[in-house]
Amino acid sequence: MPALERWVYSFGDGRADGSAAMRDILGGKGAGLAEMANLGLPVPPGFTISAKLCLTYLEQGTFPDDLREEVDRHLKQLERASKKRFGAAENPLLVSVRSGAAVSMPGMMETVLNLGLNDRTVQGLVASTKNPRFAFDSYRRFVQMYGDVVFELGKEPFAEVLEEFKRRRRAARDIDLPAEDLQALVHEFKAIIQAKRDVPFPDDPVAQLWGAIEAVFRSWRTRRAVDYRRVHGIPDDLGTAVSVVAMVYGNLGDDSGTGVAFTRDCRTGAKVLNGDFLTNAQGEDVVSGARTPRAIAQLKRGRLAPVYRELERMAAKLERHFKDVQDIEFTFEHGRLYLLQTRRAQRTGLAAVRSAVELVAEGRITPDEAVQRVPPQDLDQLFHPMVDPRAAVTVVAKGLPASPGAAMGEAVFDADQAELLAKQGHRVVLIRPETSPEDFHGIVAAQAVLTARGGMTSHAAVVARGMGKTCVVGATDIDVDPHAGRLRANGRVVKQGQLITVDGTTGRVILGAAKLVEPKIGAHYARLMAWADERRRLRVRANADTPGDAKRARQFGAEGIGLCRTEHMFFEGDRITAVREMIVAPDEAGRRHALARLLPMQRADFEGIFEAMAGHSVTIRLLDPPLHEFLPKTRAEVTTLARAMRLPVARLERLVESLVEANPMLGHRGCRLGITYPEITEMQARAIFEAACRVVARGKQVVVEVMIPLVALAEELRRQAEIVRRVAQDVFHTQGRAVPYLVGTMIELPRAALTADAIAKEADFFSFGTNDLTQTTFGLSRDDAGRFLPFYVEHGILSDDPFQVLDQEGVGKLIELAVRLGRATKPELKIGICGEHGGEPASVKFCHRVGLNYVSCSPFRVPVARLAAAQAALEEQGVINRTKATV
Ligand code: ADP
Ligand code: MG
Ligand code: MG
Numbered sequence: 104m105p106a107l108e109r110w111v112y113s114f115g116d117g118r119a120d121g122s123a124a125m126r127d128i129l130g131g132k133g134a135g136l137a138e139m140a141n142l143g144l145p146v147p148p149g150f151t152i153s154a155k156l157c158l159t160y161l162e163q164g165t166f167p168d169d170l171r172e173e174v175d176r177h178l179k180q181l182e183r184a185s186k187k188r189f190g191a192a193e194n195p196l197l198v199s200v201r202s203g204a205a206v207s208m209p210g211m212m213e214t215v216l217n218l219g220l221n222d223r224t225v226q227g228l229v230a231s232t233k234n235p236r237f238a239f240d241s242y243r244r245f246v247q248m249y250g251d252v253v254f255e256l257g258k259e260p261f262a263e264v265l266e267e268f269k270r271r272r273r274a275a276r277d278i279d280l281p282a283e284d285l286q287a288l289v290h291e292f293k294a295i296i297q298a299k300r301d302v303p304f305p306d307d308p309v310a311q312l313w314g315a316i317e318a319v320f321r322s323w324r325t326r327r328a329v330d331y332r333r334v335h336g337i338p339d340d341l342g343t344a345v346s347v348v349a350m351v352y353g354n355l356g357d358d359s360g361t362g363v364a365f366t367r368d369c370r371t372g373a374k375v376l377n378g379d380f381l382t383n384a385q386g387e388d389v390v391s392g393a394r395t396p397r398a399i400a401q402l403k404r405g406r407l408a409p410v411y412r413e414l415e416r417m418a419a420k421l422e423r424h425f426k427d428v429q430d431i432e433f434t435f436e437h438g439r440l441y442l443l444q445t446r447r448a449q450r451t452g453l454a455a456v457r458s459a460v461e462l463v464a465e466g467r468i469t470p471d472e473a474v475q476r477v478p479p480q481d482l483d484q485l486f487h488p489m490v491d492p493r494a495a496v497t498v499v500a501k502g503l504p505a506s507p508g509a510a511m512g513e514a515v516f517d518a519d520q521a522e523l524l525a526k527q528g529h530r531v532v533l534i535r536p537e538t539s540p541e542d543f544h545g546i547v548a549a550q551a552v553l554t555a556r557g558g559m560t561s562h563a564a565v566v567a568r569g570m571g572k573t574c575v576v577g578a579t580d581i582d583v584d585p586h587a588g589r590l591r592a593n594g595r596v597v598k599q600g601q602l603i604t605v606d607g608t609t610g611r612v613i614l615g616a617a618k619l620v621e622p623k624i625g626a627h628y629a630r631l632m633a634w635a636d637e638r639r640r641l642r643v644r645a646n647a648d649t650p651g652d653a654k655r656a657r658q659f660g661a662e663g664i665g666l667c668r669t670e671h672m673f674f675e676g677d678r679i680t681a682v683r684e685m686i687v688a689p690d691e692a693g694r695r696h697a698l699a700r701l702l703p704m705q706r707a708d709f710e711g712i713f714e715a716m717a718g719h720s721v722t723i724r725l726l727d728p729p730l731h732e733f734l735p736k737t738r739a740e741v742t743t744l745a746r747a748m749r750l751p752v753a754r755l756e757r758l759v760e761s762l763v764e765a766n767p768m769l770g771h772r773g774c775r776l777g778i779t780y781p782e783i784t785e786m787q788a789r790a791i792f793e794a795a796c797r798v799v800a801r802g803k804q805v806v807v808e809v810m811i812p813l814v815a816l817a818e819e820l821r822r823q824a825e826i827v828r829r830v831a832q833d834v835f836h837t838q839g840r841a842v843p844y845l846v847g848t849m850i851e852l853p854r855a856a857l858t859a860d861a862i863a864k865e866a867d868f869f870s871f872g873t874n875d876l877t878q879t880t881f882g883l884s885r886d887d888a889g890r891f892l893p894f895y896v897e898h899g900i901l902s903d904d905p906f907q908v909l910d911q912e913g914v915g916k917l918i919e920l921a922v923r924l925g926r927a928t929k930p931e932l933k934i935g936i937c938g939e940h941g942g943e944p945a946s947v948k949f950c951h952r953v954g955l956n957y958v959s960c961s962p963f964r965v966p967v968a969r970l971a972a973a974q975a976a977l978e979e980q981g982v983i984n985r986t987k988a989t990v
Contacts, residue, residue: 110156111173114140115148115184115349123425128153130344132203135445142424144417145441148184149348150177152316154204157342160320178312178347185349190308194231195224197241197350200315202322204343207446211331212343213252213322215315216386217245217350221306237355239285240278244385246292246304249311253318254300264291276394278354278383312347319345330558333899351441353434354385358406361434362389364399364414366422369430369450370492370609372457372627376418378431382407385434406438413440421445426467427476428458451608452481452507453489453622460627470634471982477631479944479971483507485628486963487573488619490606497614500592502553502578504610505564510551510573511604511616514597516585518545525549532603534590536583537576538563540890546572551605553612555581555590565893565904573607581612632660632966635973641950642957643968644720646937648672650711656962660969663719664712665870665959666810666937669787670728672708673701679733683744686733687758691782693748698786705787709794718804722870722937722959724849725787725823727773727812734759768884773813777823784823788830796838807844810870815854817861824865845933850921851875859921863928870959871918873938873946877905880914907939909946919953926954935959944971951975 112120112129119137126134133151140146152174160166182188187196197219202212220228220242228238247261265277268288274280280288293304305311322328323343332339353361362380367373379389379396389396402411414433417440421429430448434441450458459473468476487508490496512530515521518541521533525548533549535542537556546552546566551573554563558577567574581592588599595614597603604613644665645656649672653664673682678701685697712721735741735755745755764770777784788809795805811823824846835841848865850856851872859869878885885906895901902908909915918936925932935957940946942964948971950958958968 108155108167109173110153110167110170111150111177112137112153113148113150113177113180115146115181116140117143121151126205127341128155128344130154130203130205130346131207131446132201132444133344133346136346136348136443138424139421139442139445142420144420145439147349147351147441147443148181149198149346150174150181151203152345152347154342154344157320157323157344158340160317161324161342174312174316181347181349187349189219189312190224192223192227195219195227197224197228197245198312199346199348199350200312200319201346201348202319202343203346204323204337205341206335206337208328208331208335208337209449210390211322211328212325213319214386215245215248215252215318217241218249218311218315219308220245221308223306224308232355234355235282236285237352239282239289240354241350241352241385243285243288243292246289246296249304249315250292250296252322253314254296255318256296256299260295260299261292264288264295278394316345316347319343327558333902334558336902348443351434351436351443352385353381353436354383355436357382358438359434359436360384360407361386361432362396362399364418364431364433365428365448366418366431367428367448367450367454367458368492369428369448369454372450372454372461374458374461376415407435410435410438410440417442423467426462426472428454451489452477452484455481456485456631457627460630471638471977473631474634474638474970474973475977475982477970479947479967479974481507482966482970483963484608485622485624485966487608487622489608489622490604490611490613491618491620494618496604496611496617498611499595499597499614500578500580500612502555502575502581502610502612503558503564504607505561505576506552506568506572506574507608508571508573509604509606509608509617509619511602511613511619512550513600514590514603515545515549516583516588516590516599518542518548520599521545522548532605534581534583534597534603535563535585537561538566540893543889546570551575551607553578553581553603553605555579555583562893562897565896566889567607568907573605575605575607575610575612578610578612632969635970636660637973639951639969639972639976641947641955641968641972641975642935643965643972644722644935644937644957644959645962645965646941646959647712647962649708650715652962653712653715656965657715657717657719659962659965661719661962661965663806663957663959664716664721665935665941665957667712667721667723669705669724669726672705673728673733678704680744680747682728682733683735684748685783686728686730687744687748687755687762689758691780694780695782698782702786702790705790706794706797709791710798713795713798713805713807714803718806720806720808722808722810722847722868722935723787723791724810724812725774725777726783728776729767730762730764730770730772731767734762768878768886774811774819774823775813777811777826778819781822781826784826785830788827789834792831792834792842792844793838795842795844796834796840799840799842800838805842807842808868809844809846810868811846811848812872813851813875814848814862815852817858817865820848820862820865847933849875849937850918852879853917856917856921859924860928863925863932866925866929866932868933868935869921869925870934871921871936871938871955873909873914873918873936873940874906876917876938877910877914880910880917881905908943909940909949911946911949915949915953922953922955942968944968944974947971948975948978951979 114137119140121129121137123134123138129151189196199216201214229235250256353359360382364378378399428448432444455477459476462468484507490509512532515531521531532551533545534553537554554576564576583590602616604617644663645661646666647653647656681700688694745752814820845867847868849872937959941958942960
């Protein structure tokens with residue numbers, strides 16, 4: 104380590120050594136405190152120890168030689184600034200020791216308050232405040248937190264004793280305990296530590312300080328912090344800084360208090376100062392749920408009105424300065440306001456859109472910044488039902504918002520029960536301590552999933568997100584008893600069958616049936632998307648199989664259809680019999696007979712889709728049926744089909760049996776069908792071109808792209824394309840008009856990617872079928888992956904489910920190669936991607952970078968893809984995302 108490197112940075116008194124630009128060193132919290140001090144805002148003085156020390160400390164267990172000296176010097180400076188002395192018997196200085204990484208990880212790491220107290224200094228505190236209740240309240244909080252954080256004993260052993268004291272006094276709240284009880288608690292807490300750790304509680308404030316500093320560094324590696332980083336893609340090597348801050352006291356009485364304020368409403372985005380506060384309280388009291396906090400609006404009138412006005416003024420100043428919605432921690436001591444933290448506020452998708460657009464209108468940020476600021480995946484929330492922001496709700500607990508949307512149903516505590524009730528038509532919410540693969544069917548059956556344990560990558564979270572199902576996990580206040588069929592949370596009980604609402608967007612668990620509303624897609628959204636569309640290069644299409652889907656896709660802003668799967672049309676109504684006839688037909692004549700019946704049905708569907716897309720490109724994929732899904736299964740199905748085909752049942756059964764494949768995913772599917780039975784390709788091409796001609800005859804425009812699936816060999820594509828072009832000429836000739844069309848292929852097998860230069864000779868376009876390409880690259884069947892993939896993600900073997908987030912390292916390499924090879928043959932080759940990945944932000948950005956022309960995804964994901972594409976374009980131009988630079 105270079106000798107001159109600096110480890111400690113002071114702040115306070117209208118100035119600071121550091122600033123908001125130094126997040127990497129000071130952490131978000133330390134940087135924010137420094138910046139607020141520089142702005143002249145009332146921040147208690149303190150200093151921050153560099154996050155750069157965190158990893159070396161964790162790995163080697165040591166600090167640089169000069170650190171103690173440097174901390175000592177800054178502690179002296181802090182004593183001068185606060186006019187108090189650390190460890191002094193008179194007017195002692197107390198400090199908080201706080202964690203804070205460069206990226207905000209709310210509540211994931213540790214903090215100790217009121218450090219510096221011992222049996223001597225506490226008397227100094229009594230003397231200087233004449234308030235023994237306050238002094239011993241601070242002392243017991245300190246020992247309690249120290250036992251939890253530094254001695255790593257957890258919260259429970261202390262909470263139990265505290266509850267016991269409250270019961271004895273019939274006290275509802277801890278502030279109702281008299282000073283002598285609080286003093287007794289200090290002894291009890293110390294005794295717990297002595298008993299469990301076999302060491303006395305450290306009396307020396309300097310020893311206390313170092314114990315806490317080391318514990319804060321250690322908290323970087325707690326399980327929940329590690330999990331949180333994994334889910335949010337935060338690097339493990341950032342480390343946390345440690346901020347040591349002079350205490351200010353919200354627990355000095357009714358003219359003191361603490362709270363959290365947001366400069367705008369984080370659910371709706373409306374510009375109103377809001378949040379919660381408590382009087383005669385400290386630290387986490389507001390969020391811990393131990394007492395019910397009051398809305399900040401209640402500060403407006405009465406004795407504390409000056410505090411409100413100050414807060415309002417400072418909140419406005421902070422938002423102006425940071426150009427973003429702020430989440431502010433404050434404390435007032437005898438009516439005097441202090442700010443203890445400011446950071447970018449977490450918000451719902453709705454609030455993100457509204458606040459970004461309004462900040463542009465207020466002249467704070469540019470449209471570029473607004474576009475960069477909204478996380479694309481959060482747009483998803485705009486189309487899910489949400490809890491009416493105006494409804495009064497009873498929140499029983501809060502957990503981690505694992506999968507967005509809100510849903511309600513009857514509480515059910517067992518997966519089998521959930522499945523049973525759902526089959527009977529009940530809407531159920533599955534509640535478990537945590538879930539495991541055995542609960543899978545219950546998750547499928549439920550409207551929403553709620554677990555008491557587990558992080559954002561727990562089984563329940565991963566599975567529910569994958570299914571787009573509402574989910575809250577890690578609601579630690581909830582005590583689930585599956586055997587008794589009930590949960591307890593913060594003094595409330597919910598029994599099996601009672602209605603409960605889960606809000607996966609905010610993590611709230613709400614008693615009863617909360618009013619759910621479809622979020623309004625208003626002017627703010629339209630504005631933001633217009634900005635996004637102006638900025639992106641990548642086109643966005645939708646996967647749509649029916650005229651209804653096509654219309655919805657247009658409403659979401661799709662610029663064409665990137666994948667229209669023809670086999671999906673076959674499932675509908677009475678068509679299935681014709682399809683089955685075609686599949687089991689023993690010869691070509693039989694197949695042609697069935698195909699002739701299918702032709703008009705397909706043609707009608709294509710007409711509807713072409714109409715809906717009004718001149719935008721429509722990519723139609725020729726038949727790629729999962730054969731086994733179409734084969735008749737039940738006795739009744741077999742009999743019906745036998746009758747339709749005028750075949751003896753036994754004969755039909757033999758035919759069906761001969762078609763069963765050991766591994767349908769790698770079997771007789773895709774273009775392999777059209778190769779062996781060209782009449783299928785002929786029929787589909789005819790249906791497509793006849794439909795196109797009819798729509799054109801009505802004066803509309805049509806752009807057709809015919810896509811050949813599952814090609815591995817250039818020769819397969821050449822043969823299929825030949826058929827399509829021949830039929831097209833034939834139809835145009837008879838109809839007396841021509842329609843522009845392209846013939847291309849899906850690239851969904853590794854061999855196709857590896858030989859893309861040869862394949863491009865036969866293709867007008869490529870479309871990456873990333874679902875199959877992922878299956879075949881990994882050699883794993885998606886249908887069977889449910890048994891082990893969640894485990895892989897939960898245990899960090901894979902960072903994400905590769906069917907949701909494109910595996911850029913492996914599958915992505917094949918894509919890049921195929922793009923390069925394809926364009927080497929045909930520089931103008933049009934290339935897109937279809938499959939779930941087309942609507943996943945990181946994958947969309949990847950597609951932009953490797954030079955694709957478009958992505959295609961499910962209609963609901965189209966807005967997500969549009970915004971992600973715009974962000975990718977801005978990133979490429981090097982437009983700096985200042986959002987990331989704010990604390
Ligand atoms: P977290 O990162 O979990 O929010 P913090 O370090 O911000 O942890 O601290 C926890 C609580 O203690 C917050 O409510 C904070 O405002 C409060 N707090 C921290 N330091 C002080 C202090 N010096 N004086 C008063 N309250 C403090
Ligand atoms: Mg905080
Ligand atoms: Mg496929």
